Amino acid sequence: MAQAFVPELLGRSDYAIISELIEPNTRVLDLGCGEGELLEWLALHKRVDARGVEISGPKAQQAIARGVSVFHSDLEEALADLPDRAFDYVILSQTLQETREPLRVLHDMLRVGEHAIVAFPNFGHWSVRLSHLWTGRAPKTKLFPYDWYDSPNIHFLTVHDFETLAHAQKWVIERRIFLQGPRTVKRLPNLLAEVAVFLVRK
Amino acid sequence: MLVRTNIVQFDSIALDCGTTLAPVDVAYETYGELNAAKTNAILVLHAFSGDAHAAGTDPDGGNAGWWDNMIGPGKAFDTNKYFVICSNVLSGCRGTSGPGSIDPATGCPYAMAFPPVTLADMVRLQKMLTEHLGIEKLLSVSGGSMGAMQALQWAVAYPDAIASSIPIAGTARHSAQQIAFNEVGRQAIMADPDWNEGNYYGRRPPARGLSVARMVGHITYMSDASMREKFGRRLRDQNQFEVESYLRYRGSQFVDRFDANSYLYITKAMDYFDLTHGRHSLSAAFENVRARFLLISFTSDWLYPTYQSLEVVRALRGRNCDVAYCELPSSYGHDAFLVNVTEQSELVRGFLASTFRERA
Numbered sequence: 001m002a003q004a005f006v007p008e009l010l011g012r013s014d015y016a017i018i019s020e021l022i023e024p025n026t027r028v029l030d031l032g033c034g035e036g037e038l039l040e041w042l043a044l045h046k047r048v049d050a051r052g053v054e055i056s057g058p059k060a061q062q063a064i065a066r067g068v069s070v071f072h073s074d075l076e077e078a079l080a081d082l083p084d085r086a087f088d089y090v091i092l093s094q095t096l097q098e099t100r101e102p103l104r105v106l107h108d109m110l111r112v113g114e115h116a117i118v119a120f121p122n123f124g125h126w127s128v129r130l131s132h133l134w135t136g137r138a139p140k141t142k143l144f145p146y147d148w149y150d151s152p153n154i155h156f157l158t159v160h161d162f163e164t165l166a167h168a169q170k171w172v173i174e175r176r177i178f179l180q181g182p183r184t185v186k187r188l189p190n191l192l193a194e195v196a197v198f199l200v201r202k
Numbered sequence: 203m204l205v206r207t208n209i210v211q212f213d214s215i216a217l218d219c220g221t222t223l224a225p226v227d228v229a230y231e232t233y234g235e236l237n238a239a240k241t242n243a244i245l246v247l248h249a250f251s252g253d254a255h256a257a258g259t260d261p262d263g264g265n266a267g268w269w270d271n272m273i274g275p276g277k278a279f280d281t282n283k284y285f286v287i288c289s290n291v292l293s294g295c296r297g298t299s300g301p302g303s304i305d306p307a308t309g310c311p312y313a314m315a316f317p318p319v320t321l322a323d324m325v326r327l328q329k330m331l332t333e334h335l336g337i338e339k340l341l342s343v344s345g346g347s348m349g350a351m352q353a354l355q356w357a358v359a360y361p362d363a364i365a366s367s368i369p370i371a372g373t374a375r376h377s378a379q380q381i382a383f384n385e386v387g388r389q390a391i392m393a394d395p396d397w398n399e400g401n402y403y404g405r406r407p408p409a410r411g412l413s414v415a416r417m418v419g420h421i422t423y424m425s426d427a428s429m430r431e432k433f434g435r436r437l438r439d440q441n442q443f444e445v446e447s448y449l450r451y452r453g454s455q456f457v458d459r460f461d462a463n464s465y466l467y468i469t470k471a472m473d474y475f476d477l478t479h480g481r482h483s484l485s486a487a488f489e490n491v492r493a494r495f496l497l498i499s500f501t502s503d504w505l506y507p508t509y510q511s512l513e514v515v516r517a518l519r520g521r522n523c524d525v526a527y528c529e530l531p532s533s534y535g536h537d538a539f540l541v542n543v544t545e546q547s548e549l550v551r552g553f554l555a556s557t558f559r560e561r562a
Contacts, residue, residue, distance in 0.1 A: 049524070051524065057529065057530070057531065061528055061530070061548065064528055064548075064549045064553060065548040065549055065552035066552055066556075067552045067553060069494065069526040070528070071525060071527050072527055072529055078519075081520050083520060083521070086522040
C-alpha cells in the first residue's frame with residue numbers, strides 16, 4: 001500500500017495536497033519513506049531539508065542513491081533517537097496501521113515535529129464494510145488486499161476513530177483531506193474516503 | 203591512468219603527546235581536477251595497511267590502487283567531477299614520516315623513538331596537506347575501517363572544513379575484541395627475535411612475526427561464509443589446506459611492503475582512538491559537527507559490526523544531524539568495503555551528488 005500511495009501523492013492531482021500542507025524551506029521527516037520519491041520531490045521543489053526512515057534495506061538504498069538522507073531502521077526506534085522539535089513536519093504515510101504502538105508513534109511524531117501529517121487507509125470505507133458483511137470473513141478489498149494471515153496491518157482505524165483520538169488527546173486537527181482515488185471527498189468521509197490525510201499539531 | 207605518489211615536507215607538526223615532529227613528510231596522490239571555486243575536493247582515507255595509492259596504476263609496480271574500483275572516471279568518486287586526494291597516514295611506512303624515517307637528531311631511523319601518534323594527529327597532518335593544496339573546505343572525507351574513524355575525527359575536529367563525511371564499516375571507538383586482535387598482532391611481532399626492540403633497520407626485519415600478525419588480520423577481515431566459499435576444506439597439497447596456503451602467502455607478501463614498527467604504532471593509535479574520551483557521551487563529541495553524513499555497515503562484518511556504526515548514527519541523529527545510513531547485505535565480512543562495491547558505489551554516488559548540489 002505504501003508503494004501505491006506515494007505515486008498517488010506524486011500524481012498531478014495530489015501534488016497540490018502536499019504542496020499545500022508543507023511550507024517551503026522547512027524541515028521534513030518522512031517515516032516509512034520507501035525509495036524517497038516524495039522527499040526528493042519536496043527537496044527539489046520546496047527546498048525542504050528532507051530526511052527519511054525506511055525499514056526495507058533495498059528501499060533505503062534506493063533512497064540514499066537518490067541523494068535523500070535516509071536512516072535504514074525500524075521507525076519506532078528511529079523516532080526515539082530524535083530530539084524534541086527537530087522537524088517542522090513529520091509524515092507517516094500509510095504506515096500507522098502497521099505500527100506496534102500507534103499511539104506512542106503519534107505522540108513521538110508530535111514531540112519530534114511541530115506538525116504531523118498522517119495518512120491512512122480508512123477501515124470505515126463502504127467496500128470494507130460490505131466485504132465483511134457479505135462474506136462474513138476478514139475484509140479483503142482494494143484498500144486492504146491481504147489475507148488475514150499475511151497482512152502487515154495490525155491496527156485498523158477509521159476516519160471517526162482518528163478524530164475521536166485526536167479529540168481525546170487534545171490535538172489540533174489543522175487540515176483534513178479525504179481521498180477517493182485521485183479525487184477529494186467532501187461528504188460522508190467515514191463512508192466514502194479510501195484514504196484520509198490529517199495535518200495535526202499539539 | 204598512471205599515477206605517481208608525491209611527497210610534500212612540512213617544517214613540523216605538533217602531536218597530541220606534547221612533542222613536535224620536525225620535519226614531517228606526507229606521501230599523497232591526487233586524481234581528477236580541482237575546480238576553480240575549489241569546492242569539489244574529496245579526501246579519501248585509507249585503512250590500517252593502506253597507502254596513498256588509492257586509484258589508478260603506479261608506474262613502477264603496475265599495481266592498482268586499493269580503492270581503484272571506487273575512484274575514477276564514472277565511478278562512485280567520479281574523477282570527471284571531483285578532485286580526489288589520498289595520503290599515507292602519519293607513522294605509516296609508505297612515504298609519510300614514521301618509525302622507519304630518519305631522525306635528523308641522530309641520522310638513524312627513529313624506530314621506537316618515533317613519538318606515539320594518535321588518529322587525531324594523523325588527521326591534523328591531513329588537514330595540513332589539504333591546506334597546502336589550497337583547499338579550505340572539502341566536499342567530503344571518506345574511508346573504511348580506520349579511514350572511517352578518521353572521517354569521524356575530521357567531522358569533530360574540523361567541523362567547518364568539510365561539507366560531508368562518509369565513514370564506512372567503522373566505529374567511534376574500538377571494542378575489547380578489536381583491541382584484542384590488534385594485541386595478538388603486536389605480540390607476534392615483538393615475540394620475533396628479529397624485532398630486537400624495534401632496532402632492525404638495515405638488518406633482518408621481524409618477518410615471521412609480522413606475517414603472523416597479518417595472517418590474524420586477514421582472518422578478521424573475512425567471514426565464515428566467505429572463507430567457506432573461497433577455501434572450504436580444499437587441500438593445496440598433502441600437507442596444507444588452501445586457507446593455510448592463502449594466509450601464508452598474504453603474510454609473506456605483507457612483509458615486503460610493510461614495516462613492523464608502523465604496525466605497532468598504527469594499531470595502537472586505532473586502539474586508543476575514542477571519540478567519547480574526556481566527554482560525557484558520544485553525543486557530546488558531535489556537539490559542533492556541521493557535516494552531512496553517510497554511514498554504511500555490512501551484515502557479515504564481525505570485526506566492525508553494525509552496532510558500532512549504529513551507535514554513531516544514533517548519536518548524530520540525537521543532535522539532529524543530517525545522516526543517511528544503510529546496512530548493506532554482503533558475505534565478504536569486513537573486506538566488503540574494498541571488494542563488494544556495487545551497492546556501496548550507488549549510495550556514495552547519490553550522496554555526493556546531492557551534497558555537491560546543496561552544499562558546495
